[in-house]
Amino acid sequence: MSVKKRRDGPAKSPPHLGSAIRKEFALAIALGTAALFLATGSQLVEIVAHPVALIVVFLWLFAIIVWSAISVARHADCLAIKLGEPYGTLILTLSAISIEVVMVSTAMLHGENNPTLGRDSIFAVMMIALNGLVGLCLLLGGLRYREQHYNLQGVNAYLNVIMSLAVLGLVLPNFTTTTNGPTFSTEQQIFLIAMSLLLYSIFLLIQTMRHRRYFMDSSDNTAKTSSAHHSYQTRSTAFHATMLLLYLVAVIFLAEKFAIPLDNSIERFGMPQAFGGAIIAALVLAPEGIGAIEATLRNQLQRSINILFGSVLATIGLTISAVLTIGLVTKRSVILGVQGGNLPLLLLTLAVSVVTFTSRKTNVLQGCIHLLLFAVFVLLIFAP
Numbered sequence: 492m493s494v495k496k497r498r499d500g501p502a503k504s505p506p507h508l509g510s511a512i513r514k515e516f517a518l519a520i521a522l523g524t525a526a527l528f529l530a531t532g533s534q535l536v537e538i539v540a541h542p543v544a545l546i547v548v549f550l551w552l553f554a555i556i557v558w559s560a561i562s563v564a565r566h567a568d569c570l571a572i573k574l575g576e577p578y579g580t581l582i583l584t585l586s587a588i589s590i591e592v593v594m595v596s597t598a599m600l601h602g603e604n605n606p607t608l609g610r611d612s613i614f615a616v617m618m619i620a621l622n623g624l625v626g627l628c629l630l631l632g633g634l635r636y637r638e639q640h641y642n643l644q645g646v647n648a649y650l651n652v653i654m655s656l657a658v659l660g661l662v663l664p665n666f667t668t669t670t671n672g673p674t675f676s677t678e679q680q681i682f683l684i685a686m687s688l689l690l691y692s693i694f695l696l697i698q699t700m701r702h703r704r705y706f707m708d709s710s711d712n713t714a715k716t717s718s719a720h721h722s723y724q725t726r727s728t729a730f731h732a733t734m735l736l737l738y739l740v741a742v743i744f745l746a747e748k749f750a751i752p753l754d755n756s757i758e759r760f761g762m763p764q765a766f767g768g769a770i771i772a773a774l775v776l777a778p779e780g781i782g783a784i785e786a787t788l789r790n791q792l793q794r795s796i797n798i799l800f801g802s803v804l805a806t807i808g809l810t811i812s813a814v815l816t817i818g819l820v821t822k823r824s825v826i827l828g829v830q831g832g833n834l835p836l837l838l839l840t841l842a843v844s845v846v847t848f849t850s851r852k853t854n855v856l857q858g859c860i861h862l863l864l865f866a867v868f869v870l871l872i873f874a875p
Contacts, residue, residue: 611768673828
């Protein structure tokens, strides 16, 4: 009983009303922007003839979505404190993936058919998460703590499923012969959708019920985690769940609007199509990236791994299924196979990830290697 009281202590001392309102100011801005777009219809997002106005709308929506995404991460972190792991990171991951699915779906259905948009977004999420954010977390954690520890069993579970779905979804289409090009036939698409959803569901069962301890910190960071949690000003579980839902609804609506000027900007300014996928991935990963970096700086590498690897797994398992389903329903072509220099980069990233997480601790060198691979990813966007 004493443990429960100690854990719930911070929730019994909520911040003052004025402070709480100031913290949720982003919600008022996001809802106001959403109301403006509802009132004006599609006029604000369909500005193609005026490049300056198009850029303003693009940057405006991007800033508000990122600001709201940070608030999503904050409330998900508070729910993680209230509910414990891995439920907190799971809520954050599924919230971010819902944003990605909406953005990719809207961009796919808007304007001319872009068969590679889903693939580019999924590949970008993997590169940003597994190389950019993992590398940054390992580098910052190594500089601050020299070495950080994690649960090897949980990481192995993540990597097993990620590698299987990544190769089946993003590599195998290059080598099938039923259809021409890096695509799947209808039967192959249905099979991949069913298997991805089934495997992801089994993983969630393992993560939340049968082997929950695999995804919890196995080192002696309990005291550090507890003290870090006490620094948060938490309110009731219902409050944080409601606020997270409101922010999520606002972000999903604005993300749907953002996908249109993004697509228009790429077409008008002649930017690489892969750049659009990278922008979507950056927005999707904003709340998770912030949460992962904050956890690393608190010496909670296991939580960072749960966030980043969970986002990659959800992207492969759920977004690929959504993209293929949209293609089947709308009769649009969907290209999934990663080609050119991105193919060896994908395989190298998976191999390096396995090598990085072969022991129970990490250091600065491993972070630098992942950041190098991220730099190669950025280079190949503009110089393929």
